[in-house]
Amino acid sequence: MNIRRVLITGITGFVGSHLADYILEHHPDVEIVGLVRWRAPKDNIQHILGKVKLVYGDLTDMPSLLKALSQHKPDVIFHLAAQSYVDFSFVSPVSTLETNVIGTCNLLESIKQIKDLDGYDPVVHICSSSEVYGQVRQDEVPITEACPLRPASPYAVSKVGEDMLAHQYWLSWKIKTIRTRMFTHEGPRRGEVFASSNFAKQIAAIECGKQAPTIYVGNLNSIRTFTDVRDAVRAYWLLVTCCQPGEVYNIGGVETMTIGEMLQCLIEKSTHKNIAVEVDPARLRPSDVTLQIPCTDKFVLATGWQPQIKVDRMLEDTLHYWREYYRNA
Numbered sequence: 001m002n003i004r005r006v007l008i009t010g011i012t013g014f015v016g017s018h019l020a021d022y023i024l025e026h027h028p029d030v031e032i033v034g035l036v037r038w039r040a041p042k043d044n045i046q047h048i049l050g051k052v053k054l055v056y057g058d059l060t061d062m063p064s065l066l067k068a069l070s071q072h073k074p075d076v077i078f079h080l081a082a083q084s085y086v087d088f089s090f091v092s093p094v095s096t097l098e099t100n101v102i103g104t105c106n107l108l109e110s111i112k113q114i115k116d117l118d119g120y121d122p123v124v125h126i127c128s129s130s131e132v133y134g135q136v137r138q139d140e141v142p143i144t145e146a147c148p149l150r151p152a153s154p155y156a157v158s159k160v161g162e163d164m165l166a167h168q169y170w171l172s173w174k175i176k177t178i179r180t181r182m183f184t185h186e187g188p189r190r191g192e193v194f195a196s197s198n199f200a201k202q203i204a205a206i207e208c209g210k211q212a213p214t215i216y217v218g219n220l221n222s223i224r225t226f227t228d229v230r231d232a233v234r235a236y237w238l239l240v241t242c243c244q245p246g247e248v249y250n251i252g253g254v255e256t257m258t259i260g261e262m263l264q265c266l267i268e269k270s271t272h273k274n275i276a277v278e279v280d281p282a283r284l285r286p287s288d289v290t291l292q293i294p295c296t297d298k299f300v301l302a303t304g305w306q307p308q309i310k311v312d313r314m315l316e317d318t319l320h321y322w323r324e325y326y327r328n329a
């Protein structure tokens with residue numbers, strides 16, 4: 001496929017901004033259009049403003065999607081915009097479902113309407129999540145795409161909805177959706193609410209005297225397989241160039257550890273040598289997913305993708321990101 005123009009929903013977010021960086025560096029001839037809500041913070045893309053075209057669009061405002069798509073007709077759409085924080089979805093399930101399910105439906109329906117008019121036929125990457133599998137049994141790891149979906153949070157339910165909608169638009173209307181179920185992916189620019197980024201931010205705050213030397217945490221026993229976000233966005237590019245519409249692919253790393261072990265690695269990197277750890281009950285979830293180890297054979301076979309960045313560097317870079325944040329504050 002000859003990709004001349006892509007549209008990224010969520011370009012101002014963590015993954016979207018890294019995807020834009022990747023495309024600018026490795027595919028400089030591809031034009032990048034980013035969908036942004038008005039007044040969306042642009043800190044993550046400050047360094048590439050002028051190299052990407054930003055257009056107004058809101059997933060819950062379908063006319064804005066119709067306008068952006070019909071004006072720019074991207075060959076590929078990376079749909080990364082979402083309410084992505086599991087914990088917040090327990091507090092605000094309706095807004096999570098609105099953004100992730102209705103928002104995705106608005107996007108797919110907009111594509112369908114333009115396709116019905118003039119045959120517009122883009123490849124659409126739909127970003128589902130490892131959370132759709134919920135709490136798996138020991139004998140179900142590594143988790144394949146055939147594992148039952150047992151969502152354990154409103155966020156996970158919303159991603160099941162998004163995932164199934166994408167499949168249905170392929171089945172019914174031949175909209176060329178390709179779904180990914182990405183496992184934990186972290187790195188610089190990660191929102192401060194997520195575990196690795198939050199812990200790194202607390203350490204950076206402790207180092208510069210802005211926080212007493214105690215890190216507050218939730219459940220440290222969850223097992224995750226970590227991928228660096230820069231490997232994740234490389235995988236997304238390979239996905240749209242090598243993979244099949246209508247299919248779903250697990251993507252994830254190879255380094256597995258508990259959240260507690262990940263925290264320990266971060267603490268060892270700190271210049272502060274006396275950091276205590278304290279559980280904050282407010283950080284414990286009503287139901288948590290504590291075992292996520294992917295089988296990525298299907299994706300690796302289709303693309304040859306392998307992660308290149310080690311967890312150690314990912315954590316180092318995340319800590320560096322937060323140290324810089326405080327240095328510039």
Ligand SMILES: Nc1nc2c(ncn2[C@@H]2O[C@H](COP(=O)(O)OP(=O)(O)O[C@H]3O[C@H](CO)[C@@H](O)[C@H](O)[C@@H]3O)[C@@H](O)[C@H]2O)c(=O)[nH]1
Pocket residue numbers: 084085086087128129130131182183184185193194195196198216217218219220222259283285288289290
């Ligand atoms: N956020 C957070 N999580 C903590 C903390 N302490 C322990 N945890 C535990 O750390 C695990 C990871 O939590 P998050 O970092 O919030 O990520 P997640 O729930 O795994 O979800 C992320 O990964 C999914 C799969 O890629 C994504 O779909 C989702 O949007 C999000 O990015 C969970 O088991 C959570 O209970 C803490 O202080 N903060």
